[in-house]
Amino acid sequence: MKLKRFLVRYYPPGIILEYEKSGEIKSKTIDLLDLKAHTNIDALVDEITLKEPLVTAAKSGQLKTLVSHILLLISVINLHYFSIAVSLQEKLSLSINHEFYLFKVLRAHILPLTNVAFNKSGSCFITGSYDRTCKIWDTASGEELHTLYGHNNVVYAISFNNPFGDKIATGSFDKTFRLWNTETGNCYRTHRGHTAEIVCLSFNPQSTIVATGSMDTDAKLWDVQTGKELFNLSGHSEEIISVAFNCTGTQLITGSFDRTVTLWDVNSGRRIHKLIGHKAEVSSCQFNWDSSLVVSGSMDKTCKLWDIASGKCIGTFRGHKDEVLDVGFDLTGQYLLTASADGTARVYNTTTHILCSKLEGHEGEISKITFNPQGTAILTASSDKTARIWDPETGACKQVLEGHTDEIFSCAFNYEGNTIITGSKDNSCRIWR
Numbered sequence: 001m002k003l004k005r006f007l008v009r010y011y012p013p014g015i016i017l018e019y020e021k022s023g024e025i026k027s028k029t030i031d032l033l034d035l036k037a038h039t040n041i042d043a044l045v046d047e048i049t050l051k052e053p054l055v056t057a058a059k060s061g062q063l064k065t066l067v068s069h070i071l072l073l074i075s076v077i078n079l080h081y082f083s084i085a086v087s088l089q090e091k092l093s094l095s096i097n098h099e100f101y102l103f104k105v106l107r108a109h110i111l112p113l114t115n116v117a118f119n120k121s122g123s124c125f126i127t128g129s130y131d132r133t134c135k136i137w138d139t140a141s142g143e144e145l146h147t148l149y150g151h152n153n154v155v156y157a158i159s160f161n162n163p164f165g166d167k168i169a170t171g172s173f174d175k176t177f178r179l180w181n182t183e184t185g186n187c188y189r190t191h192r193g194h195t196a197e198i199v200c201l202s203f204n205p206q207s208t209i210v211a212t213g214s215m216d217t218d219a220k221l222w223d224v225q226t227g228k229e230l231f232n233l234s235g236h237s238e239e240i241i242s243v244a245f246n247c248t249g250t251q252l253i254t255g256s257f258d259r260t261v262t263l264w265d266v267n268s269g270r271r272i273h274k275l276i277g278h279k280a281e282v283s284s285c286q287f288n289w290d291s292s293l294v295v296s297g298s299m300d301k302t303c304k305l306w307d308i309a310s311g312k313c314i315g316t317f318r319g320h321k322d323e324v325l326d327v328g329f330d331l332t333g334q335y336l337l338t339a340s341a342d343g344t345a346r347v348y349n350t351t352t353h354i355l356c357s358k359l360e361g362h363e364g365e366i367s368k369i370t371f372n373p374q375g376t377a378i379l380t381a382s383s384d385k386t387a388r389i390w391d392p393e394t395g396a397c398k399q400v401l402e403g404h405t406d407e408i409f410s411c412a413f414n415y416e417g418n419t420i421i422t423g424s425k426d427n428s429c430r431i432w433r
Contacts, residue, residue: 001019001020001021001053001054002019002020002021003017003018003019003054003055003056003059004018004019004020004025005018006018006059006062006063006066007027007248008066008069008070009029009247009290013031013032013033013035013070014029014030014031014032014033014290015029015030015032015063015066015067016028016029016030016247016248017029017030017052017054017055018248018250019054024265024272025250025265025267026309027246027248027250027251027291028054029247029290029291029292030048030052031290032044032067032070035067035070035071037071039071041064041067041068041071042064044067045060045063045064045067046060048063049063098377098417098418099399100389100399100401100420100432100433101432101433102401102403102430102431102432103142103419103431103432103433104142104430104431105403105428105429105430106127106137106142106144106428106429106430106431107427107428108135108144108147109127109129109130109131109133109135109427109428109429110129110131110427111129111130111131111427112129112130112406112424112425112426112427113127113128113129113130113409113410113423113424113425113427113428113429114128114129114130114154114155114156114157114158114409114410114423115127115128115156115157115158115410115423116128116158116410116411116412116421116422116423116429117158117159117160117412118139118160118412118413118414118415118421119160119162119165119182120160120162120163120164120165120415121165121414121415122139122414122415122416122419123138123139123140124136124137124138124139124145124165124182125137125139125412125414125421126158126160126168127158127423127429128155128156128157128158128170129154129155129427130154130155132149132151132152132153132154132155132172133147133148133149133151133155134147134148134155134158134168134170134180135147135148136148136168136182136185137429139414139419139421139431142431145185146184146185147185148168148170148178148180148185148187150178150187150190151170151172151174151176151178152172152174153172153173153174153197154172154173154197155170155171155172156171156172156173156197156198156199157169157170157171157172157177157198157199157200157201157212158170158171159201159202159203160182160203161203161207161224162203163205164207165182166181166182166183167179167180167181167182167188167203167207167224168180168182169201169203169210171198171199171200171201171212172197172198173197173198174197175192175194175195175196175197175198175214176190176191176192176194176198177190177191177198177201177210177212177222178190178191179191179210179224179227188227189227191210191212191222191227191229193220193229193232194212194214194216194218194220195214195216196214196215196216196239197214197215198212198213198214199213199214199215199239199240199241200212200213200240200241200242200243201213201243202243202244202245203224203245204245204249204266205245205247205248205249206249207224208223208224208225208249209221209222209223209224209230209245209249209266210222210224211243211245211252212243213239213240213241213242213243213254214239214240215239215240216239217234217236217237217238217239217240217256217258218232218233218234218236218240219232219233219236219240219243219252219254219264220232220233221233221252221266221269230269231268231269232269233252233254233262233264233269233271235262235271235274236254236256236258236260236262237256237258238256238257238258238281239256239257240254240255240256241255241256241257241281241282241283241284242254242255242282242283242284242285242286243255244285244286244287245266245287246287246291246308247287247289247290247291248291249266250265250266250267251263251264251265251266251272251291251308252264252266253285253286253287253294255282255283255284255285255296256281256282257281257282258281258282259276259278259279259280259281259282259298259300260274260275260276260278260282261274261275261282261285261294261296261306262274262275263275263294263308263311272311273308273310273311274311275294275296275304275306275311275313277304277313277316278296278298278300278302278304279298279300280298280299280300280323281298281299282296282297282298282299283297283298283299283323283324283325283326284296284297284324284325284326284327284328285297285327286327286328286329287308287329288329288333288336288350289329289331289332289333290333291308292307292308292309292333293305293306293307293308293314293329293333293350294306294308295327295328295329295336296327297324297325297326297327297338297339298323298324299323299324300323300324301318301320301321301322301323301324301340302316302317302318302320302324303316303317303324303327303336303338304316304317305317305336305350305353315353317336317338317346317348317353317355319346319355320338320340320342320344320346321340321342322340322341322342322365323340323341324338324339324340324341325339325340325341325365325366325367325368326338326339326366326367326368326369327339327369328369328370328371329350329371330371330375330392331371331373331375332375333350334349334350334351334375335347335348335349335350335356335371335375335392336348336350337369337370337371337378338369339366339367339368339369339380340365340366341365341366342365343360343362343363343364343365343366343382343384344358344359344360344362344366345358345359345366345369345378345380345390346358346359347359347378347392347395356392356393357391357392357393357394357395358395359378359380359388359390359395359397360395361388361397361400362380362382362384362386362388363382363384364382364383364384364385364407365382365383366380366381366382367381367382367383367407367408367409367410368380368381368408368409368410368411369381370411370412370413371392371413372413372417373413373415373416373417374417375392376392376417377389377390377391377392377398377417378390378391378392379411379412379413379420380411381408381409381410381411381422382407382408383407383408383409385402385404385405385406385407385408385424386400386401386402386404386408387400387401387408387411387420387422388400388401389401401420401422401430401432403430404422404424404426404428404430405424405426406424406425406426407424407425408422408423408424409423409424409425410422410423411423418433419431419432419433420432420433
C-alpha cells in the first residue's frame with residue numbers, strides 16, 4: 001500500500017488517507033472527534049504514526065500541519081461544524097423544542113414541483129418543476145432571485161455544488177443536464193449524451209465532476225470545467241434512480257431498478273463492487289458520513305447495510321409492510337432511517353442493528369425522510385399532504401406541518417436546522433421557520 005495524499009474532513013473532524021492498493025485508489029479515515037483547543041498535537045501525531053502503517057515518520061510533519069489547521073479552524077472561525085465541543089452542543093439544546101410556523105407560501109411554478117434543495121449555508125434554495133424550469137429563492141425573504149429557463153421537458157433532478165454553492169446542476173426529461181451560475185442565473189452549458197430521461201445527479205465534493213443517472217441504464221461523469229464526458233458507467237440493466245459520491249470524491253454509488261447498487265472508481269470509471277441481494281427495485285441509496293458504509297432501500301420492503309471495503313451486506317432491516325421509498329443516515333453515522341409506502345418510518349442503530357423507534361401517524365406513503373443537522377429531529381414528507389417532525393429517540397410526533405393541498409414529495413432542513421422547505425404537487429413550495 002502506498003499513501004497518495006491526505007484529505008481534511010472538518011466535520012466531524014478527521015483526516016482521510018487516500019492510498020493505492022493493487023492499482024486501485026482506496027481511502028480510510030482517522031477520526032479526530034476528541035480534538036480540543038488543549039490537545040497536544042505532537043503526542044496525537046506520534047500516536048497516529050504508531051498505529052497507522054500508512055503514516056510514516058516522513059509524513060508526520062505534514063500530518064501535524066493538517067491537524068494544527070483543523071484545530072485553528074475549530075478554535076477561531078466558530079462555525080457549527082468546526083465547533084464540535086461548544087457550538088454544536090448549544091445548537092442541540094436550542095433546536096430540540098423548536099416550534100415551526102409557516103413563513104411563506106411560494107406559488108411561482110405553474111405545474112407541480114419535482115424537488116427542492118438548499119445551498120450549504122441555507123441562504124438560498126432551488127425548486128425544480130414539471131413546468132420545465134428551476135427557480136432560485138432567497139430563504140430570508142422568500143424572494144424569487146432567478147428563473148432558469150432552457151430545458152424542453154420536466155426539470156426532475158436539481159443540485160447545488162455544495163459546499164461552494166456557486167453552481168447549480170439541473171437534470172431533465174429532455175435527456176440533458178445543464179450547469180448554471182447561481183449568482184446570475186446564466187447557463188454555462190448544456191450537456192448531451194444520455195438517450196433517455198435524467199432522473200438523478202450529484203456534484204463531487206470538490207465541485208470538479210458531476211455524475212448523472214438516467215433511464216437509459218447508464219450513469220455518466222462530466223468535467224465541470226470543460227463540459228467533457230469523462231466516463232460512461234455502463235453495467236446496470238434497468239434505469240438508475242440514485243447517484244452519490246463518497247466523502248473524498250474518489251468513489252460513486254449508483255442505485256438501479258435492476259435490484260443492485262454499484263460502487264465505481266471515479267478516477268478510472270471501473271466497477272469496484274456490485275452490491276447484490278435485494279429482491280426488487282432499489283429505491284434509494286446513500287453513503288454514511290465517512291463513506292465506510294452504504295444503505296440501500298428497496299421495493300422488497302427491506303433496507304440493507306453494506307460494507308464498502310468488502311462489498312458485503314452486513315445487515316438486512318425488515319419490518320415494513322410495503323416498499324421502502326427513502327433511506328438516510330444522520331451526520332455521525334450512528335443511525336439510519338427508512339421511510340415506507342406503508343405510511344411509517346423507522347430509526348435503526350447502525351452498530352447494533354437494533355430498532356430504536358417507529359414513526360407512526362402519517363395517513364399515506366412517506367416518500368422523503370431526513371435528520372436535521374443536529375440529529376435531534378426527523379422530517380418526513382407524505383402523500384397525506386403533511387410533513388411531520390419527529391423525536392428520533394421516542395418516535396413521538398412533535399409537530400404536523402399542514403396546509404399543502406396535494407402530496408408532499410420533497411422536504412429539507414437548512415444547515416442551522418431552524419428552517420424547513422417543503423415541495424408539493426399543489427405547485428407550491430412552503431418555507432417554515
